[in-house]
Amino acid sequence: MAALLELKGICKYFPGVRANDQVNLEILPGEIHALLGENGAGKTTLMNCVYGLYTPDAGQIFWQGREIKIRSIRDAINIGIGMVHQHFMLVHNLTVLENIMLGLLSSREPFLDKKRVATEVTELMQAYGLQVELDAQIWQLPVGVQQRVEILKALYRKARLLILDEPTAVLTPSEVKELFRVLRQLTDRGQAVILITHKLDEVMAVAHRVTVMRDGKVVQTLPTSGTDKQTLARLMVGRDITLEMTRTPARTGEVILEVEDLHALNNRGLPALRGVSFRIHRGEILGIAGVAGNGQTELAEVLTGLRPATAGRVRLKGRDVTNYPPRALYNLNLAHIPEDRQRLGLILDFSLEENTMLGVYYRRPYARGIKVQHDIIKNHAARLIKEYDVRAPGISTRARFLSGGNQQKLILARELDRQPDLLIAVQPTRGLDIGATEFVQQQILAHRERGAAILYISTELEEIMKLSDIIAVFYEGQIVGLLEGDQVDLETIGLMMAGSRRPA
Amino acid sequence: MNTRLSAWLKIFNREGWGAILTPILGIIFGFAVAALVIFQQGKDPLAAYKELFLGSFGDLDSFTFTLLRFIPLAFTGLAVTLAYRGGVFNIGAEGQLYVAALASTWVGVSMPGLPVFIHLPLALFAGMVAGALFAFIPGYLKATRNFNEILITILMNYIGINLVGLAVNNFLMEPNQTAPQSSLIARSAWLPFILPGTFLHAGLILVFIFALLIYYILWHTTWGYEIRSVGTNREAARYGGVEVKQVIILVMTASGALASFAGSSEILGVQHRLLENFMVGYGYDAIAVALLGGLHPFGTLLAALFFGALRNGANSMQISAGVPVAIVYIIQALAVLSIIGATAARKVYFQVWFGGKINGSHSGRS
Amino acid sequence: MAAILAAVSSLDFLIASLRMTTPLLLAAMGDIYAERTGVLNIGLESMMLFGAFGSFILAYYSGNPYTGLLAAIVLGLIMGILHAFFTVTLRCDQVITAVGENILALGITSTLYRTIIGVVTQQPESPGLPQIPIPFLHKIPILGSLLFDNNILTYAALLMVPVTYIILFHTTWGLKIRAVGEHPRAADTLGINVYLVRYLCIIISGILASLGGASLTVGGLRYFLDNMTAGRGFIAFAAVIFGRYNPIGAFFATLLFGVTDAFQLRMQAIGIPVPHHIFLMLPYVVTLAALVFLAGPAFVPRSQGIPYIRDER
Amino acid sequence: GGSKASDNKSAGGGQTRQSEGNQQVQKTFKVAMLLPGSASDGGWSTSAYEGLMKIQKDLGAEVAFTENVKKNDQVQIMREYARKGFDVVIGHGFEFSDALKQVAQEYPNVKFAGVGTNVTGPNLASLQFKYGELGYLVGIVAAKATKSNKIGIVTATKDPTGQIEFDNLEEEAKKLNPNVSVTIAYTGSWEDINKAKEAALAQIASGVDVIVTNCDAGNLGVVQAAKEKNIMVIGWTGDYYDQAPDNVLTSAVQKVSLLIFTAVKEFKEGQFKGQVYQLGLKDKVQYIGKYGNKVPKEVQDEVAKAAQDVIDGKIQLKGKL
């Protein structure tokens, strides 16, 4: 079969980095082609070259056997390439519909034709089972839903080749299933999909072929039918890694966090938390499972002082800390790994050194009085970077220049190094490669061993099940069920996440 | 053509000279273009520029005048720099320095007989309070209600300027006189002259003290960390335990206090009485000064010196070489535009690893 | 009190308000485009000054006010390109660029006026734009002479309000403009040329501001003086923010300025015994008060002030 | 903006102004002037500029001036002129008082003069008009002309000399017609000429039918407003008759040029005195300008008589600088 897209010898260099080095890749019509690789392997860069965001420094691109030059994104779109980017490319104060229409010619040019587009998109939504409120503005939507909009956007543009850069990172299992169903529908009609993901299960489940990249080069392309997860992992990392995790039984101590009938509003001013109660003991991980947008983000924000509670109580180590500001909570030894690492967790234009100071900058030994102790901070930052294997040229590098994975590690290093009594971790492995995910999970377990209480919020059900001692399932701002140890099974949780209550 | 140019500039870049050379090239370019205008006016540009230079640095007297212009520009420039570091655009230095001058004058004329060591600090302090209060309003509105500070400060500039007009026509008007000006300020509130035989006043010392102080605060204290983090990423700062609203209000208020010294030192050190329009445009020039100075206190001082010298030399150039003062505006504008243009071009075309929000935003300690 | 009421309830008061609003309105409408794409344009003052100067000189020498308008358009275009080149292509700081432009305009217009006209004891007068009554409509009582008996610039200013509104919120262009201002990279990934959109919008801003300046000379007084715009560019800029980057909002904001200014002059004319500086501050105080007590917090296009950098290109 | 005298094109043709070329044995007499506004403002600064040109032409002096001098530039510019060997340095306006006093002390060999100031010293003189004379006469013209009994004044900012004029104007107008009211509108800016017109229109709207305009470049705007609304206007500083013969009543002409010229001529002839030079109607440095077409002969005669009374000292004028 003739390739739909063929890349030959693509090279892309950044100062000091060979992001893509002589990359060859062939995408066949009707296939789902997975792209695997560690953080920084060059997957996104390669796709940006295909999508016209970057111009390759060398190499050729063939579309249906003919060499083409993709000089701009418009070229790529016109050819029939669509891309769902790793970081959402949505305009926050426009509506879903406007985001979908953006950049397209209207049938009544220059006037917008919202009615027609709305009808068409609604059809599309029904066909693929992707429900979104078209008149909502993006900022009002939870991340998971925003991802849906991204996919709709690409689908509406009738892409013949759809590139998805880590699209499943924020989706629930059922949403992932839905997405895969959508992707299969596409490929059944002869369209092709390139799927970038760090999840080997997904690769095995949906992809026809898989290409593994390492250090900017293609290691190998092989059909999924002839391989397994272990092999892929080895190809990616260049060594064997354990995919299973051992954990000791819980040794729980006194109650660290106690939440009672908590209420809060979301950004739209609507109730997001509607009476949430739970407690976490020392040495215990409470996992919060749920479809994105059911109040988990708001819960984390209320508990960390970033969002006011409208009612209810939060007790930390026996003290009422309801609506305490972040600093007061940090002083009670709380640590927070936030969901949005670029917006909240880091100051991208600060150096790594300065970023390690967030949340502790005012404390001894990093400051004496108001005087900042630069030497101590430098040593501290250098140590963190070494211990947590943050790949960076040095501590004076700006955080902006780190890959997402390394940014996440930096946050993790900073927060865990405080030896918190209570750790609130929101999606801490989102977007990380297997190696990094493994590392993060081990670190979190280690802190559980040490005796920290951990609230672990994730939309990744398997991850929750792997790590949690207790699982609370969130639905529409309430806990619909608390499951402990042996009660846990995928199917019940899945049902509860969809709203069916079960007495705990 | 482009490649040759880039090859040229690449050499500078590799040598690390670029950062220094580009502004200089920018200035040269500005002067070169303005030379054409001067030539077109039938004057000799070289002679004109010689006068410009002599007029600003030629002898002690000239240099004193350059410094006297430098002092208020440095204060307002530092004010803008500090606020900008905290993420607030203070376009209101003009209004702040006006009300400060008003307050200082009021203390200066209404409490004669106080000893110097009380009267002078009191007059400066009154100006500081007035400037700070004037800046507090936009700061407060921004922090608590997310009002656009650019808008508020522009409006308040006009209010400040008119308040001075109001004062010198009414309660501050010199008694038994008809001119809209205040009485002379009591000697005890004058800023002392620091260089015998010149009119250079102690405001200069204050400038350096404040520049050092701001530098120290920004990069060596937790306050500075808070200010810079709020200025770079407000949400992350809040996450990091910074009281963002407080910082915004404080930084704006402090900025107003700094700007106040521009007005107070001009009145207490130079003019010794208050008139309408006693100095015009220093609040707006401050923006150029601060940004040309890379939003660093020391850079701000350099830029203020450059502006002060240019404005000062301009008058000499006009007098000695017959070049219209308006041409100096052209030189000044061209210098500003070519400096920022050249600097930016260097960044854009020869430095891929440029991810800053705004040119010149330092992230590390400097 | 009766005198105050009489002064503000007259048709003349409305006409004066509209007249004083026109230059601000033109500049503000243009600025909305620039601001909406995320580019601050505090250089409006320079564009207005160039427009005032250029239209005056050309109208004076050609004897035709419309030639003057052409000059204003060309100068606005040039200033727009200049601002765009610095802020979009070179990615310079937008505020400092504008500060430079403002100084430049003052220098160039003053120097050129000296060079061309010389120092004269009697200011030359250029021809002015004629009033063009709209057939039939101008006969409507009150409204007719207020709205339908004006010069072309006033019509243009008024027309720009609905036109800008429709463009921004009901056309594909407007969608692009708003997207570029909010999230340029997202717009880019959809094949929208961020640089082109910004360039065009800044140029529109330049042209309209320049016409705003022209409305002070050929559209108004027919004389030119150094720095005669006297800060109107800043006011127009403030009005755009006050009006929340919305043409209707900005219209009312500029109108508030025009009305209070017309009002304070009338209060001075009545001879109310209040120091005149109080009256002179009135427009600013009223706007500030309206802002604090009536308006909500500001909306700001998210990419405002930040140059767009798309890797190497 | 600013420029040296020789930049000027229209006001004097191609003649060489600077005397650098004439290698005279005798040192050239050099006069410098600082103007608060633009030399083209058609009013206060222009009239001084004209005086300077006259000094150049009739006294053979080398002249220079700086326009738009800001308050905090005054001292430096004055010094610069003094250092450059100018014999006379003139600050044009009361706001130069302090700077004149300071710099005059530093350069005892240079003569300084302020226009509209009230400062004196061994080498410092003040040149004043007899303030109030014109106000008094204009008050008569205005009072006779107003039918609505409302007289308006448009000016930019409050300054002491203007205040004396307006006080006398008001007093005389009220004396002639007790029903008259006088209101002053300030535009706040000498540069904002559009606002001067707006201020006039606002006054007209409130019933004013005679406007006295004293805002330099803005005067033209006021005259324009008067023409459009067909009311009467009285100009200040220059003579505005030609602008609108049917609407201009007259103008309070202040020949600042002559005032300065007269004084500087005396300085040149070595008769400098550190005193206040006060010139007025008698010296013909100020006078009532051309009458418009609508001013009846009787009024003109009455004004002429009043002017003579003033000259003869029969009238007690209000206020002093």
Ligand SMILES: Nc1ncnc2c1ncn2[C@@H]1O[C@H](COP(=O)(O)OP(=O)(O)OP(=O)(O)O)[C@@H](O)[C@H]1O
């Ligand atoms: N604009 C850029 N400037 C400089 N270096 C870059 C740029 N974009 C990518 N790189 C570098 O290129 C390499 C490949 O990055 P890329 O984003 O393609 O990795 P990736 O495979 O997508 O990783 P991840 O799994 O984390 O998404 C990295 O080392 C990165 O630092």
Ligand SMILES: Nc1ncnc2c1ncn2[C@@H]1O[C@H](COP(=O)(O)OP(=O)(O)OP(=O)(O)O)[C@@H](O)[C@H]1O
């Ligand atoms: N403005 C920039 N200038 C230079 N390099 C950049 C810039 N922005 C990003 N990069 C580089 O681009 C790379 C890709 O960035 P991105 O945020 O997509 O990281 P990632 O590696 O794909 O993230 P993740 O680990 O979450 O998959 C980063 O490694 C970073 O080095």
Ligand SMILES: [Mg+2]
């Ligand atoms: Mg990637």
Ligand SMILES: [Mg+2]
């Ligand atoms: Mg990634």
